[in-house]
Amino acid sequence: MEILIKASQFILSLSLLIVLHELGHFIPAKLFKTKVEKFYLFFDYKFSLFKKKIGETVYGIGWIPLGGYVKIAGMIDESMDKEQMKQEPKPWEFRSKPAWQRLIIMLGGVTVNFILGILIYICLLWGYGEKFIPNSNVKDGIWVQDSLAIDLGLKTGDKILSIDGQKIEKFGQLPIEFINGNNFTVERKGEAIKKEIPTDFISKLIDRGKNAGSFIRLRQPFVIADVPKESPNATSGLLPKDIITAIQGEPITYFDQAKPILEKYKGQSITIDTKRGDNSVSIPVTISEQATIGVLQGRLSAPDLERLGYYQLANKSYSFTEAIPAGTTKAWTTLTNYIKQLKKIVNPSTGAYKGLGGFISIGSIFPSQWSWYAFWNITAFLSIMLGFMNLLPIPALDGGHVVFTLWEMITGKKPSDKFLEYAQVAGFVLLLALLLFANGNDIFRAIFK
Known part of the structure; x- marks a missing residue:
């Protein structure tokens, strides 16, 4: 169907x-x-x-x-x-x-x-209209766990300032701008760092396949999708949709902050704090020797992330007269992006021709x-x-x-x-x-x- x-x-x-x-x-x-x-x-x-x-x-x-x-x-x-x-x-x-x-x-x-x-x-x-996460609202930077992002020289917490010298308004534009771009600038620990985009970046991106997911990700809270029956904490009281906010008293905002803390408590029994609806619940759990809690991580949609206060979305509405220049600009941007991609395709060293469909x-x-x-x-x-x-x-x-x-x-x-x-x-x-x-x-x- x-x-x-x-x-x-x-x-x-x-x-x-x-x-x-x-x-x-x-x-x-x-x-x-x-x-x-x-x-x-x-x-x-x-x-x-x-x-x-x-x-x-x-x-x-x-x-x-x-x-x-x-x-x-x-x-x-x-x-x-x-x-x-x-x-x-x-x-x-x-x-x-x-x-x-x-x-x-x-x-x-x-x-x-x-x-x-x-x-x-x-x-x-x-x-x-338009609804999107402004790149400027990603205050705590991006989440990097993808090998392609690591090859680019990105790290978790980096704030992407510009690509080819141009500021990017919408976070969702970042992947296509990296594809079209030649260099980028990030802010890392208060310092602006400029890096080149490797020539074979597009080739590596294509080789990943269409199901590999985006290499640029928003940092997400540690939200539990499920607690498998075989998990050592299956009967601990953890529930799907719980959001972990602290581990043994150490607060966390994002999922990527959990691993370093869990490493300190491998094989131990500790307490974690979770947000459940409007309530805060403390739950005793056992940490495995692999420094895991034994749960499946969930992902939240942009509206849910906004509702919980992680990111603020921009919601633009247009009158007909306002939509005319905005629509024309969007069409021009679409055309120029397409031309940039064609330039990459005709350059054999980029490997972009492999993505021609x-x-x-x-x-x-x-x-x-x-x-x-x-x-x-x-x-x-x-x-x-x-x-x-x-x-x-x-x-x-x-x-x-x-x-x-x-x-x-x-x-x-x-x-x-x-x-x-x-x-x-x-x-x-x-x-x-x-x-x-x-x-x-x-x-x-x-x-x-």
Whole structure:
């Protein structure tokens, strides 16, 4: 059922983005009286799941869910319709239109993608606002127990001041900022310390697998999730949801403070103090030779941590006019972060290429339970990602056509149809290789990790 929910969200989001992207080409083509022969969701090699001709355009749904297209008359595109290109140009064909009109038609799709991403972010901020833990409110620093965080040079209690010289507003942003960054500064015992992020950091992060958890964690109280029956303290009176506040009279605020104290009382019987609801309860326990109490540790949600006074959450609400600049800024941040990640991917020394994923990876980012907030948030991200990817100067993508058109506008020389055909084929080969590599990565991770 979870897979079905993820797949449904993915297909709906992908279909929406494809249709609107292609509509971005379709509308200016029609405005400039250019004939549009086909408007398709997904590709229709050999046959279609559905098609209907309305006016001069055939609208349809293909059976290969790898994208979509509009077939514009007189344009060298996915259809590779060479016969049409051998004929004399007609007034209604793409190749007969002025360069500035062709440029607008080609930029229409990515323009829609960027505008859609901005609009979605504006509406989400207006409708839901934002709730997060400000990084400045993490007064006692982070909790470090992950080997990856240790390799970064982090220690429990470090306060992360900045990454690449930029202060981070939201604690939840830290993992992605470390991925995109090159250096960071922490405060440790009142001293500011600057450290470099290792080149192979992303490679190590990917090798951990998706179930390894975040390497940047909030310090948590020592809350008991369960007391197993085989625990030496099973009958001591400890209960799930108890929060340990002191060990043999020594107060603790966070879980990580317990171990050094427990080490002093290995094999001994001592008293611990717990917070149980609004009450404080003292309980005699036996400490094992491994310096443990014999309980399972629990984790509290951000609202629970706020309620208990550990962290203060920021809760921002936006009017519609306030959401406009905030949503635009969020879209810009999303775009710049994505560009930083691409730079890491094309640098082999980072190992980031191992994290490149295809449809399985994209589908997996949707939640296993239907959430309209998550759906629209992810759709906004994918829209901006799709817009940028289509702007890359690769033949067969919108960006390739834009480059050739700009060249024509600047030099006054139009590339020959034969050159455009060869460029289109080369672009398809490159895109196919990337598609196979990305989806091959997905399959490899699914089988071996």
